[in-house]
Amino acid sequence: MAWPNLVGHEVVWTRLQRCVSQGRLASTFLFVGPAGIGKRTVATRLAQALLCQNSTANELRACQTCAACQQVEARTHPDFINVAKPADRSYIPIELFIGDREHRMRAGLCHDISLKPYSGSRKVAIIDDADYLNQEGANCLLKTLEEPPGRSVIILIGTSPQRQLPTIRSRCQIVRFPPLTPEQTVQLLKELDWISDEHQARELATRAEGSLQRAKELLDDDLEQCVGTLLMQFSGPPQDSLELTKQISQFIDSAGKDAPARRARSRALLLTLVSLYRHTMRELAGVRLPRDRATEQFVGQAVQTFRAGPALLLPCLERCLEAIQQVDANANLATLTACWVDDLSQATIAAASEPQDR
Numbered sequence: 001m002a003w004p005n006l007v008g009h010e011v012v013w014t015r016l017q018r019c020v021s022q023g024r025l026a027s028t029f030l031f032v033g034p035a036g037i038g039k040r041t042v043a044t045r046l047a048q049a050l051l052c053q054n055s056t057a058n059e060l061r062a063c064q065t066c067a068a069c070q071q072v073e074a075r076t077h078p079d080f081i082n083v084a085k086p087a088d089r090s091y092i093p094i095e096l097f098i099g100d101r102e103h104r105m106r107a108g109l110c111h112d113i114s115l116k117p118y119s120g121s122r123k124v125a126i127i128d129d130a131d132y133l134n135q136e137g138a139n140c141l142l143k144t145l146e147e148p149p150g151r152s153v154i155i156l157i158g159t160s161p162q163r164q165l166p167t168i169r170s171r172c173q174i175v176r177f178p179p180l181t182p183e184q185t186v187q188l189l190k191e192l193d194w195i196s197d198e199h200q201a202r203e204l205a206t207r208a209e210g211s212l213q214r215a216k217e218l219l220d221d222d223l224e225q226c227v228g229t230l231l232m233q234f235s236g237p238p239q240d241s242l243e244l245t246k247q248i249s250q251f252i253d254s255a256g257k258d259a260p261a262r263r264a265r266s267r268a269l270l271l272t273l274v275s276l277y278r279h280t281m282r283e284l285a286g287v288r289l290p291r292d293r294a295t296e297q298f299v300g301q302a303v304q305t306f307r308a309g310p311a312l313l314l315p316c317l318e319r320c321l322e323a324i325q326q327v328d329a330n331a332n333l334a335t336l337t338a339c340w341v342d343d344l345s346q347a348t349i350a351a352a353s354e355p356q357d358r
């Protein structure tokens with residue numbers, strides 16, 4: 001997803017600029033924050049600024065027009081390394097760090113970053129999907145993170161520090177990214193030309209909860225009907241979970257064979273439920289947040305179902321978050337859907353039958 005600018009992350013950028021001007025830029029970063037808010041854009045801009053031919057050593061500025069800036073954008077700069085979890089894998093394979101069996105320690109990020117920079121200045125690496133570094137992958141990386149060669153800079157991108165292995169976390173400077181504000185989301189939706197109508201943009205920004213990736217997933221025209229059925233089912237009490245599983249599977253299948261599109265649909269549904277549960281929890285605790293019409297309609301019903309207390313929503317919320325992780329880790333979607341629909345149905349039935357004064 002190409003972002004037009006650094007909307008929402010000016011504070012982070014200013015801090016990085018200050019570090020560069022004072023000559024104390026860290027060599028390993030861990031960028032953390034919700035998915036789809038612009039961490040990769042900032043990381044790419046940082047890589048551009050560090051390799052830009054029109055920038056001096058004590059400023060952090062990417063001209064975005066020189067060959068180096070354009071090569072980083074296109075992921076073809078010889079001193080820029082980008083590693084990410086392949087779509088069909090559950091983890092980042094170690095081959096991407098230390099080469100395959102035939103080329104052990106002669107290929108991969110750890111090898112490439114140790115080579116002399118072509119441009120003469122430095123190497124910059126971005127490790128996407130750091131949430132999916134397993135122990136083996138992390139072990140390969142430890143030495144490189146501990147003593148990055150020359151003036152190289154490594155940027156890991158994940159969703160939260162807690163999802164990183166302690167050995168990785170302790171070797172990085174953590175940079176936290178906040179979700180986008182509704183105003184910033186509206187601005188980006190318009191700049192990207194995804195939505196031109198002001199009212200629709202505001203409505204979508206509220207639902208997207210600070211994530212442009214979520215906004216994009218919600219723009220799926222076919223989503224609306226499935227979301228309605230889903231929210232009705234889990235604002236409770238739920239009816240026929242087998243029928244719902246069937247409907248959800250059909251909705252996911254209609255995205256075609258493309259795995260990322262199927263996962264996006266699955267994630268969009270689960271995030272809709274996460275939003276319903278969060279709003280219901282807050283409502284039960286007496287806190288009211290701005291919400292879109294679709295959510296509004298069902299929170300009232302969910303408050304009735306879960307009236308015995310907000311704690312009853314916790315297992316449902318955790319189950320959704322766990323399912324989202326499983327979606328991202330490439331689980332079989334048909335099996336996964338059947339499991340979470342069943343678990344949530346049971347939890348909702350149990351919640352609805354709790355006496356109010358426990």
Ligand SMILES: [Zn+2]
Pocket residue numbers: 051052053054055062063064065066067068069
């Ligand atoms: Zn440049």
